Amino acid sequence: MARAIDTVATVGVATTPRTRRRDWSGLIAHGILVLAVAVLAFPLYYAFVISTQSLGEVSSLPPKLYPSTSLVDNYVQAWERARMGRMLFNSAVMAVAIAVGKIAISLLSAFAIVYFNFRGKQLVFWMIFVTLMLPVPVRIVSTYNVISIMGWVDTYWGLTVPLMASATGTFLFRQFYQTIPDSLAEAAQLDGAGPLRFLWSILLPLSKANIAALFVILFVYGWNEYLWPLMVTNTPDMRTAVIGIEALVPRSGSQLPEWNIIMAAAIMVLLPPVVVIIVMQRWFVKGLIETEK
């Protein structure tokens, strides 16, 4: 898989002798890809357009497919009415804490598994592995019970700590450490460096790319997590943005369908993870490949 994606990255450089037939297929390929990109982008464009229109424009037919002038109004309204500031802050806390926590925890356990021999190592490894088979949906009620026994309902602890165990992260770092030559650790030992010194000064700098890759994937995961915050929070103050927006959607005919406000809120909620993906593109692709290996 890694090789496959790498090929795409380098294909711009690879030159193959062109034939007349291939020139055609190149044109078709561009056409299809442009079409795919446009079709994929349309819903986002539409959501943005709606978020710039007044209520009257939104509810008139035919639908207007170009931006209007109510952008600032709608975003201010959405911000105030849905308490977006607080919710986006909660989402950011959750996404960053889960990403950083997962990375730190899995980095340490992978280090222990690769560089130490200890009794129970196999057991630890299997325990981590089995967590892959226990995502949140398969333990809905029981996990909530555990959180409430610990008194973590409606707290940042409850929102973040339980999601910090990571099998994929541990496997990723384990795999990476195994590619690092043993001589490096031996040399460090000869120089009198202890294991923690080695981890901090040598392993950590070497892991930078992996950490960045994992960060993007986990940030997106944490930001978009839905079932977990829905279960462990029950006051508006602790709601995250992704679940908070649901409250804006009208459920009965009597509510005003203020779709312009809803779309403004939706744009604000989806922007952070999408921006992270775009800005950290290189690491994102690496993360996609590495975590699914």
Next chain:
Amino acid sequence: MKRTVFRNRWLPYALVAPQVAITIVFFFWPAFDSVRLSLYRASPFGDRLIYVGLANFERLFADEAYLRSAVTSFVFSFFVTVVGLALALLLASLANAKIRGLAAYRSLLLWPYGIAPAIAGIIWLFIFHPSYGVLPYVLSFVTAYQFNWFLKGWVAMTLIVVAAIWKQFGYNLAFYLAGLQAIETSVLEAASVDGAGPIRRFFAIVFPLLSPVTFFLFTLNMTFAFFDTFGLVHSVTQGGPGDATSIMVYRAWKDGFEGLQLGYSAAQSVILMLVVILLTAMQFRYAEKKVTY
């Protein structure tokens, strides 16, 4: 296998401690508790648990609504994975040519991955909106049929399928493109010289060579459709109309959190656990195969 280099009696345990603690408290404890709870029923006053053996499971398998939700889950996952992948493969095959700018296309395809299923759903909800949405408006010129997802189960199902496929599509397409680019063109040219037409070449050569990519994407999308789409159903259709879009995870949550039928919900969690174990086993069989190639 790596030679372990550091010796320390307690350090490795300290390093794996956070991971192990979270795993035990938030994964194993709730998982065992789910299995235990699935054998109990809350007393009429909800103050104690009554052991009922396998009665919850017997009730589940006799409950038509539950069986319907299982069918709904499979239909939904089938459409999201099979239709989603078939479309991605079709487009990728048509667009498979040695062209410039593939990396740029990849960037333009991958960003929807960052959008939460719930947010994707809300955007598509508006596109499908019976009174203001652009899709029913366009369709109204073609047919008098009312595409109202508030009333018609299959339209609601189409809505969440489309939203789910949209979110995954660019990702699937990028992986297929990468897989196709990795296939040696000489193989295809040889087949072409031997008189194989494009469709024959696709089914005899391209599709078999792509089977690892397909399998990888299949399990990934299946897991996504089964477990990560809770937010999509919760924020958009809430299982309706009727129970047309009530997937298994949504039901387990609803019976547990809204119906407060803890044992009944736990029994559903146990069944979901079996589904994850199956999917994970599939994934690892694939991983093993890849190693032995």
